[in-house]
Amino acid sequence: MSEAYFPVGPGLGPEENFLSLEDILMSQEKLPGRVEAALPRLAAVLGKGAGAGQSDGIPEGAKVELPLWLAKGLYDNKRRILSVELPKIYKEGWRTVFSADANVVDLHKMGPYYYGFGSQLLNFDNPENPEIAQTILQTFIGRFRRIMDSSQNAYNEDTSALVARLDELERALFRAGQKGLNDFQCWEKGQASQITASSLVQNYRKRKFTDMDG
Numbered sequence: 001m002s003e004a005y006f007p008v009g010p011g012l013g014p015e016e017n018f019l020s021l022e023d024i025l026m027s028q029e030k031l032p033g034r035v036e037a038a039l040p041r042l043a044a045v046l047g048k049g050a051g052a053g054q055s056d057g058i059p060e061g062a063k064v065e066l067p068l069w070l071a072k073g074l075y076d077n078k079r080r081i082l083s084v085e086l087p088k089i090y091k092e093g094w095r096t097v098f099s100a101d102a103n104v105v106d107l108h109k110m111g112p113y114y115y116g117f118g119s120q121l122l123n124f125d126n127p128e129n130p131e132i133a134q135t136i137l138q139t140f141i142g143r144f145r146r147i148m149d150s151s152q153n154a155y156n157e158d159t160s161a162l163v164a165r166l167d168e169l170e171r172a173l174f175r176a177g178q179k180g181l182n183d184f185q186c187w188e189k190g191q192a193s194q195i196t197a198s199s200l201v202q203n204y205r206k207r208k209f210t211d212m213d214g
Contacts (some may be wrong), residue, residue, distance in 0.1 A: 022168060026113040026120075027069040032085040035062045039074070039081070068120055077125050089114065092128075095135045102142040107167040114167040115140060143170065151177025155211045 017098070040057035058064060066082075074082045088094060089110045097105065107114045118136045122129050150162055151174045159178075162170055 022113075026116045026168075028067050029111070029113060029117050030065040030152070031068050031071045031121075032063070032065050032087065033071060034083045034085070035060055035064060036080045036083055068117065070120045072120070072123055075124055084121075084126070086121070086126065086128065086132075087111070087117075090118055090121060090128075090132050090135075092131075095131060096141075098139045099136050102139040103146055106165045106169065108165055112168050144173070147174055148177050150174070152181050154178070 035058050038060045040189065042056075042058050071082065071084060076082075094110075108156055111117060118132060122133060126132070147166065147170050150159070154162070160176070163174060166174060174184055
């Protein structure tokens with residue numbers, strides 16, 4: 001029986017994959033900002049229903065928290081409709097913590113889509129973008145080895161405490177590492193008929209053949 005749903009991976013960098021459930025959920029994360037021009041008929045969308053005799057718009061200068069998808073849609077460098085503030089985990093203070101030891105941070109508590117959401121922030125014109133991008137990259141590099149080492153050395157063990165501190169991308173990597181280990185253990189015991197190519201290799205081949213056909 002074929003699967004009813006084939007998981008679609010998230011987009012890379014500042015791009016989103018609108019067929020990915022992970023990216024859809026990530027785009028619902030709230031982003032603080034300030035309205036630079038009045039926004040008519042948006043109060044109800046943000047759950048700020050207008051009272052009797054009040055406008056249904058959001059006035060200029062109002063501070064708001066918008067879902068990422070809406071902030072990206074409203075943001076315009078030329079028209080200055082909306083200015084975006086950095087969430088605290090991407091500000092200089094937290095960047096210093098990450099540079100000191102990224103492994104001590106509970107990323108899931110601070111934001112379950114730390115890498116994906118941070119990459120999306122690069123769509124907004126911010127002078128700190130280079131530092132944000134560098135911190136995200138170095139955080140991933142610094143935590144990657146420990147995550148994969150843990151996934152390979154936790155066979156049939158309770159890993160809930162470790163996984164609870166990981167962001168969604170890291171959890172996916174951890175699951176991939178454990179699946180690879182489990183598959184190898186099954187093959188080593190003669191419980192697997194054959195070793196198959198990983199999904200990453202299969203997807204690469206599909207893209208390669210598509211490029212050749214184009």
